[in-house]
Amino acid sequence: MQKLFFYLLVVIIGCSCGRTAQQTTDEQTPDSTLTISYATGFKLDYFPHYKRITVFNPWQKGKILSTYYLVTDKNTQTPDASQTVRVPLTKLAVTSCTHFEFLAVLNKLHTVTGVCTPELIYNETIATAYAEGKITSLGDAFNTNIERLLILQPDALMIASYNQQDDNAKQLAKSRIPLLFNNEWTEQSLLGRAEWIKFVAAFYNKEAEACQLFDAMAERYNVAKQVAQAAQEKPTVLAGGNFKGTWYMPGGQSYMGRLFVDAGADYFYANDTTTGSLPLNFETVLNQFSDADIWLNAPVATLSELINMDERHKLFTSAQRGEVYGFWARTKPSGANDFWESAIVHPDLVLKDVIWALHPKLLPDYTPTYLIRLK
Amino acid sequence: MNRLPKNTLLFVGLILLTALLFLLDIAFGSVRLPLEALLSDNPIYHEIIFNFRLPKALTAVITGASISVAGLLMQTLFRNPLAGPYVLGVSSGASLGVAIFLLGSSFLPMHFIQSGWGLVISAILGGVFVLLLVLGISFRVRQAVSLLIVGIMFGQIAGSLVTILQNSSNPDSLKLFVVWTFGSLSAVSWTYMQVMLPLVAIGLVLALTIQKSLNGLLLGENYAQGLGINIVRTRFLIIIAVALLAGTTTAFTGPIAFIGMAVPHLVRGLFRTSNHRIMLPGTMLCGASLLLLCDLATQLPSDGYTLPINAISALVGAPIIIWIILKKRSNS
Numbered sequence: 152m153q154k155l156f157f158y159l160l161v162v163i164i165g166c167s168c169g170r171t172a173q174q175t176t177d178e179q180t181p182d183s184t185l186t187i188s189y190a191t192g193f194k195l196d197y198f199p200h201y202k203r204i205t206v207f208n209p210w211q212k213g214k215i216l217s218t219y220y221l222v223t224d225k226n227t228q229t230p231d232a233s234q235t236v237r238v239p240l241t242k243l244a245v246t247s248c249t250h251f252e253f254l255a256v257l258n259k260l261h262t263v264t265g266v267c268t269p270e271l272i273y274n275e276t277i278a279t280a281y282a283e284g285k286i287t288s289l290g291d292a293f294n295t296n297i298e299r300l301l302i303l304q305p306d307a308l309m310i311a312s313y314n315q316q317d318d319n320a321k322q323l324a325k326s327r328i329p330l331l332f333n334n335e336w337t338e339q340s341l342l343g344r345a346e347w348i349k350f351v352a353a354f355y356n357k358e359a360e361a362c363q364l365f366d367a368m369a370e371r372y373n374v375a376k377q378v379a380q381a382a383q384e385k386p387t388v389l390a391g392g393n394f395k396g397t398w399y400m401p402g403g404q405s406y407m408g409r410l411f412v413d414a415g416a417d418y419f420y421a422n423d424t425t426t427g428s429l430p431l432n433f434e435t436v437l438n439q440f441s442d443a444d445i446w447l448n449a450p451v452a453t454l455s456e457l458i459n460m461d462e463r464h465k466l467f468t469s470a471q472r473g474e475v476y477g478f479w480a481r482t483k484p485s486g487a488n489d490f491w492e493s494a495i496v497h498p499d500l501v502l503k504d505v506i507w508a509l510h511p512k513l514l515p516d517y518t519p520t521y522l523i524r525l526k
Numbered sequence: 527m528n529r530l531p532k533n534t535l536l537f538v539g540l541i542l543l544t545a546l547l548f549l550l551d552i553a554f555g556s557v558r559l560p561l562e563a564l565l566s567d568n569p570i571y572h573e574i575i576f577n578f579r580l581p582k583a584l585t586a587v588i589t590g591a592s593i594s595v596a597g598l599l600m601q602t603l604f605r606n607p608l609a610g611p612y613v614l615g616v617s618s619g620a621s622l623g624v625a626i627f628l629l630g631s632s633f634l635p636m637h638f639i640q641s642g643w644g645l646v647i648s649a650i651l652g653g654v655f656v657l658l659l660v661l662g663i664s665f666r667v668r669q670a671v672s673l674l675i676v677g678i679m680f681g682q683i684a685g686s687l688v689t690i691l692q693n694s695s696n697p698d699s700l701k702l703f704v705v706w707t708f709g710s711l712s713a714v715s716w717t718y719m720q721v722m723l724p725l726v727a728i729g730l731v732l733a734l735t736i737q738k739s740l741n742g743l744l745l746g747e748n749y750a751q752g753l754g755i756n757i758v759r760t761r762f763l764i765i766i767a768v769a770l771l772a773g774t775t776t777a778f779t780g781p782i783a784f785i786g787m788a789v790p791h792l793v794r795g796l797f798r799t800s801n802h803r804i805m806l807p808g809t810m811l812c813g814a815s816l817l818l819l820c821d822l823a824t825q826l827p828s829d830g831y832t833l834p835i836n837a838i839s840a841l842v843g844a845p846i847i848i849w850i851i852l853k854k855r856s857n858s
Binding site: 287288289290291293294296297298299301302304313314317318319322325326397427428430 | 555556557570573574577578579628645693694696698699701702705706708710712713715829830831832
């Protein structure tokens with residue numbers, strides 16, 4: 152019996168290896184390629200009759216996660232018919248609320264017909280349309296309701312890949328509705344995240360507009376960054392909070408860690424190579440950050456909540472002096488927070504917000520968009 | 527002789543009930559389809575019914591029957607009414623496999639990760655690994671109850687390793703793992719079914735072939751030995767059958783709580799017998815219909831969400847167990 156089980160396993164593994172070999176090869180060289188300056192997760196090539204978008208695997212360098220062929224005429228021949236998407240999209244379902252602002256700045260929000268976790272959406276247009284019954288709820292983004300998706304029949308479903316091994320995405324693929332992997336969150340810089348606007352725009356034939364919007368925004372970001380770099384003093388910062396003994400501190404190469412440095416902060420882990428967050432214990436954090444000048448990205452919206460969360464938070468100089476800031480300016484009682492939505496497409500505003508906290512003298516009359524000083 | 531017609535009647539009733547629930551499970555989902563949709567040639571309706579609801583309902587039947595039979599086998603082996611299909615650590619082992627796969631996949635080979643079978647194979651490997659350990663120990667310990675404790679301890683060890691993995695994982699991978707532990711009947715596609723069905727069928731046939739030894743075990747191991755039953759061999763076969771039944775279904779659907787423990791009690795109460803000739807088919811039918819019922823209940827929310835099957839099965843199963851314990855108290 153054991154042997155039988157073993158043989159069956161061998162057969163299963165054998166089958167599975169055969170399946171991975173299907174990769175479309177595309178011999179042609181593209182006419183032109185869209186310039187991507189900061190994002191590393193995708194590329195966009197132009198061919199005579201179609202556009203090709205390649206989304207790279209965020210976890211394996213150089214490997215491709217998905218390739219899309221964008222055509223305007225459905226009769227156009229492409230190397231892979233199953234990955235062909237007719238554009239511009241007229242009906243789009245979106246599983247992550249981080250993708251709405253891309254559509255909003257491109258004036259394409261009205262094409263959204265389905266969303267996940269509608270109660271956590273900040274965007275007013277989407278929230279209103281959902282309340283009016285014009286948008287369908289597809290349930291949880293990690294456990295998307297396939298039956299509803301099938302009835303809805305959008306032109307495509309925009310999702311994010313959360314893990315190399317994503318069973319939900321595999322389930323969704325069975326619906327044969329094209330899955331557009333918008334992996335903005337895997338980028339390690341704010342500008343890289345925002346540049347995914349070009350990815351979204353390609354599905355609406357609005358690349359020119361997207362490039363214009365992005366270039367202007369990157370310009371504003373870089374100008375603000377230069378101003379901050381010129382500051383004489385660089386305040387020391389800490390971030391996050393103690394949750395049941397673990398303090399998640401942004402890694403040096405994470406978008407948050409890089410944001411601190413761009414805004415002219417002295418961040419202890421600036422030269423660390425971690426792209427995610429560092430799970431630290433309380434002692435390490437206290438030892439290193441107890442006299443940090445400014446506390447950024449606080450996990451709660453008020454000082455009293457910060458102390459209630461862990462009364463030892465009082466031990467930090469920044470907390471005693473009330474120099475604690477968090478991205479809590481635009482929230483809803485349901486828990487929706489616009490920092491996770493529209494801020495992704497407005498990195499220049501996020502950077503200026505942090506500069507305002509670190510170097511108030513540099514931006515005297517500035518009103519922050521997402522950041523507040525905790526009271 | 528008098529009993530036979532009553533049992534036949536009960537079996538016919540259970541078969542009809544299972545069939546009815548099976549049809550209801552296909553008719554009701556998270557989208558309300560018109561009744562004619564079952565026969566219409568609308569490609570979307572066709573897709574929903576034949577590629578999503580039908581395999582899901584079949585999975586409910588197969589899984590319900592398998593884990594209930596596995597529960598019955600464990601209760602007989604350990605002569606303990608609270609034993610269930612997962613006491614030997616199958617589901618903990620499977621969780622460990624899945625946790626390594628989802629949370630620690632950076633060190634696994636790439637083509638393994640990208641194949642659609644990675645999750646299932648990890649769960650099977652994890653479950654089989656723990657069961658092989660238990661099996662190895664089963665030859666060394668005489669007392670069945672020691673084996674039970676060993677199984678529970680292995681489960682704890684696997685659980686601790688999972689916790690360590692979770693501690694250093696990012697929130698998104700964690701959520702994927704947590705969603706797996708919720709259980710899902712809809713994860714089984716027709717392709718998966720082609721592997722799941724034969725494995726489970728072997729387990730069920732194996733269980734049916736050892737009914738005599740199982741009945742002997744009910745009298746206690748010494749009596750069974752006196753009747754000429756080879757205890758070590760029977761134990762071995764029971765563990766293999768449970769591995770196939772509980773291990774396979776856990777690999778494809780995730781853990782399903784309490785059904786496997788509760789159903790054998792229901793069937794004993796229904797047929798008023800412990801004879802495995804009656805119990806085994808009764809348990810299969812009862813388990814299938816109970817899990818179909820649970821699956822129907824997961825569709826209750828109307829706003830696009832579905833409830834996790836593992837929570838519903840516990841909500842249904844746990845009160846049955848409490849009722850059994852209370853009833854035992856009042857009897858004794």
